[in-house]
Amino acid sequence: MNISILLDFALKGLEMSAPIAFAALGAVFSEKSGVINIALEGFMIVTAFTVVWGSIAFQSIWMGLLFALIAGILMSLIHAVATITFRVDQIVSGVAINILAIGVGRFLSQRIFAQETQSAINPYLFPTFHGINSFAFALIPIAFISWFVLYKTVFGLRLRTVGENPEAADTLGINVYLLRYAGVMISGVMCGFAAATLYPSRWINGMTGGRGFIALAAMIFGRWHPIGALFAAMLFGYADTFRIMFETKIPIPSQFVQMLPYVLAIVVLAGMVGKAHAPAADGKPYEMGEE
Amino acid sequence: MLKLKIDKYRLYELLSPIIGFLAAIIVLLIIVIVVGESPAKAVSAVFKFTMSTTARLATVFSIAIPLFFAGLAVALAFRAGVFNIGAEGQYFIGGLVGAMAGIYLRLPAFIHIPVVVLFSMIGGALWALIPAILKVTKGIHEVITTIMFNNIALALVNYLVNEPLSGRGTSSLEAQTHEIRKTALFGKLNNLFRAIGWNVPDHVYLDYSLIVAILMGILVWFLLFRMRYGFEIRSVGTSLDVSHYAGIRVKHIQIGAFLISGALAGLVGSQEIFAIRGFYTFEIASGLGFEGIAIALIGRNSPLGVVFSAILFAFLKQAGYGLQLYTSVPNAVIYVITGLMIIFIVVINEIMTRYIRALRKKEAG
Numbered sequence: 001m002n003i004s005i006l007l008d009f010a011l012k013g014l015e016m017s018a019p020i021a022f023a024a025l026g027a028v029f030s031e032k033s034g035v036i037n038i039a040l041e042g043f044m045i046v047t048a049f050t051v052v053w054g055s056i057a058f059q060s061i062w063m064g065l066l067f068a069l070i071a072g073i074l075m076s077l078i079h080a081v082a083t084i085t086f087r088v089d090q091i092v093s094g095v096a097i098n099i100l101a102i103g104v105g106r107f108l109s110q111r112i113f114a115q116e117t118q119s120a121i122n123p124y125l126f127p128t129f130h131g132i133n134s135f136a137f138a139l140i141p142i143a144f145i146s147w148f149v150l151y152k153t154v155f156g157l158r159l160r161t162v163g164e165n166p167e168a169a170d171t172l173g174i175n176v177y178l179l180r181y182a183g184v185m186i187s188g189v190m191c192g193f194a195a196a197t198l199y200p201s202r203w204i205n206g207m208t209g210g211r212g213f214i215a216l217a218a219m220i221f222g223r224w225h226p227i228g229a230l231f232a233a234m235l236f237g238y239a240d241t242f243r244i245m246f247e248t249k250i251p252i253p254s255q256f257v258q259m260l261p262y263v264l265a266i267v268v269l270a271g272m273v274g275k276a277h278a279p280a281a282d283g284k285p286y287e288m289g290e291e
Numbered sequence: 292m293l294k295l296k297i298d299k300y301r302l303y304e305l306l307s308p309i310i311g312f313l314a315a316i317i318v319l320l321i322i323v324i325v326v327g328e329s330p331a332k333a334v335s336a337v338f339k340f341t342m343s344t345t346a347r348l349a350t351v352f353s354i355a356i357p358l359f360f361a362g363l364a365v366a367l368a369f370r371a372g373v374f375n376i377g378a379e380g381q382y383f384i385g386g387l388v389g390a391m392a393g394i395y396l397r398l399p400a401f402i403h404i405p406v407v408v409l410f411s412m413i414g415g416a417l418w419a420l421i422p423a424i425l426k427v428t429k430g431i432h433e434v435i436t437t438i439m440f441n442n443i444a445l446a447l448v449n450y451l452v453n454e455p456l457s458g459r460g461t462s463s464l465e466a467q468t469h470e471i472r473k474t475a476l477f478g479k480l481n482n483l484f485r486a487i488g489w490n491v492p493d494h495v496y497l498d499y500s501l502i503v504a505i506l507m508g509i510l511v512w513f514l515l516f517r518m519r520y521g522f523e524i525r526s527v528g529t530s531l532d533v534s535h536y537a538g539i540r541v542k543h544i545q546i547g548a549f550l551i552s553g554a555l556a557g558l559v560g561s562q563e564i565f566a567i568r569g570f571y572t573f574e575i576a577s578g579l580g581f582e583g584i585a586i587a588l589i590g591r592n593s594p595l596g597v598v599f600s601a602i603l604f605a606f607l608k609q610a611g612y613g614l615q616l617y618t619s620v621p622n623a624v625i626y627v628i629t630g631l632m633i634i635f636i637v638v639i640n641e642i643m644t645r646y647i648r649a650l651r652k653k654e655a656g
Contacts, residue, residue, distance in 0.1 A: 038434060078634065082634055082637070082638055086637075086638045086641045086642070087641060088634075088637040088638055088641055089637065091374055091434060092584075092588060092633065092637055093634060093637070095376075095581070095584050095585070095633070096585070096630045096631075096633035096634045096637075097630060097634075098581070098630075099581065099582075099585060099626055099629050099630040099633070100626065100627055100629075100630025100631060100634075101630070102623075102626045102630075103623045103624060103625065103626025103627035103628070103629070103630060104626075104627055105623075106621065106622075106623030106626065107621055107623040107624055107626075107627055110621035110623060111326070111621070116621055116622070116623055210438070210442060213435075213438040213439075216434075216435060216438075217435050217438075217439065220431075220432075220435060253450050253454065255446040255447065255449050255450035255453075256446070256450065258446040259442070259443045259446040259447065262439040262440075262442045262443045262446075263439075263443060265435075265439050266421070266425075266436060266439050266440075266443075269425070269429075269431050269435065269436070270425055270429055270431065272429075
């Protein structure tokens with residue numbers, strides 16, 4: 001095996017990992033604040049559309065990114081309002097948003113591009129580096145910033161407290177709702193970044209392909225830690241890259257190679273030593289005490 | 292006096308699905324107006340496509356059958372506090388196992404049909420087994436494992452149908468199994484309906500899967516509300532701690548409910564496989580497992596409720612096609628409405644609960 005194939009693999013793998021990793025980082029923020037977010041898939045369906053639409057409409061990928069971030073925040077607000085303000089079951093809200101998002105993507109595509117299943121081609125892209133989307137490199141600093149924010153700032157400390165022990169946080173005068181809104185909205189922002197690395201040259205119905213769910217598995221496998229989630233997401237991303245690059249050279253049916261990341265996820269989750277460290281109040285709605 | 296009050300509260304609770312549905316319909320009408328269509332035209336398109344003729348109405352019921360299985364499967368799991376997002380994978384596997392029994396076993400029809408139903412259920416249950424075990428022994432959330440199993444199922448079925456079980460004819464481009472034996476095919480009930488005066492045309496599928504659906508609905512109702520095991524399932528779903536103290540084997544119940552849920556999910560594809568196509572392919576309708584979640588929620592996890600919500604969803608699906616055909620509103624709008632409807636229902640339900648609590652507080656003092 002020569003160096004250029006190895007470099008190709010390393011870079012392509014990073015590009016493939018990026019959307020999963022961004023979504024997984026988003027999941028970390030949401031769940032650290034105590035809100036389970038299975039709507040990442042839905043967020044990404046919509047942000048993936050808006051990044052393409054925004055780029056074409058304003059002839060700049062940066063505008064596309066901006067619209068992806070706005071769309072991510074708007075989608076996350078639905079989840080936040082339903083689960084934090086109205087304390088609706090977080091998984092139910094997530095399922096509903098995922099269904100809603102399929103409709104939003106296809107509806108907008110039909111209205112704007114006159115085709116329900118795909119958009120027009122977007123020629124305004126980030127510059128490429130050795131054939132990959134250079135925005136994928138933003139993943140590394142953003143993952144470290146996420147770690148810094150969560151573990152080295154007052155905001156991060158408060159966010160984690162709200163997810164571990166909202167009663168205590170409330171007693172200390174921390175606004176539980178506000179921090180949980182922040183956690184969920186950051187997951188929307190991250191799904192905006194995810195869209196910018198997914199496939200910004202065209203929106204296709206079903207293009208997210210379950211990456212939002214894989215991101216959740218990556219977050220759990222990464223033990224609700226940003227850097228852990230980053231590496232877990234890279235495991236999935238590189239497994240997929242391996243499949244695409246070497247499928248024809250491996251003597252096993254391609255469908256089994258396709259299953260690999262999912263089987264890997266199950267095995268890894270089943271074999272995780274000790275208890276998984278979910279935030280103690282993850283998934284539990286909280287009602288703030290009255291003044 | 293007191294009894295009357297309790298009834299009033301129950302009424303509030305029952306109101307939320309209705310208000311949620313109406314709110315979603317209002318949003319739909321707003322979208323119709325924004326798109327530049329007249330609401331009257333949209334309403335007539337929906338009416339025309341869903342209930343203007345016997346055939347249209349029968350089609351709605353036909354579409355409701357697989358949706359009912361999906362909703363019932365998810366609802367039963369919900370009752371035990373299990374979130375089965377894996378109905379999707381369970382019916383792809385269940386359908387294949389059932390189809391195998393239909394292709395490779397030689398039996399007289401009166402045994403063969405129950406056998407393929409049973410095999411479909413076993414297939415679905417088996418696909419739920421590992422997530423069920425991982426949930427109770429390792430505490431791994433079933434939402435994650437079942438989603439992984441959905442993806443594994445699709446790849447596995449794709450492989451099996453393309454390679455070892457392939458029966459691809461020269462006429463078909465899409466990978467498929469051999470034809471299912473005549474003895475295992477689901478016949479139509481259309482003649483029966485005609486005999487009682489309901490003129491269901493031949494192209495509409497109201498077949499044996501309808502009988503299976505009714506049977507399963509009754510069995511699940513009986514299990515949940517007339518059997519000790521069902522009481523334990525409901526108890527576990529209501530409170531794990533209380534059930535534990537009451538001596539109920541919580542893990543045992545959750546695994547059981549998960550498997551029964553998988554077995555019911557195994558039947559989702561049965562109409563398409565045994566009545567419509569007559570062979571198995573991984574091209575059978577997908578996404579019904581996820582719709583099952585919405586159907587269970589709106590049917591409040593009761594068998595009778597699921598009947599109504601499955602029909603409602605079938606109606607919405609057809610309404611979407613009607614809108615697409617007769618107006619410029621895309622079919623996709625139905626997904627938007629469905630998603631919003633679920634959110635509206637749960638949010639309104641929460642508001643009602645708070646309102647009732649406030650009322651009770653006021654009455655108490």
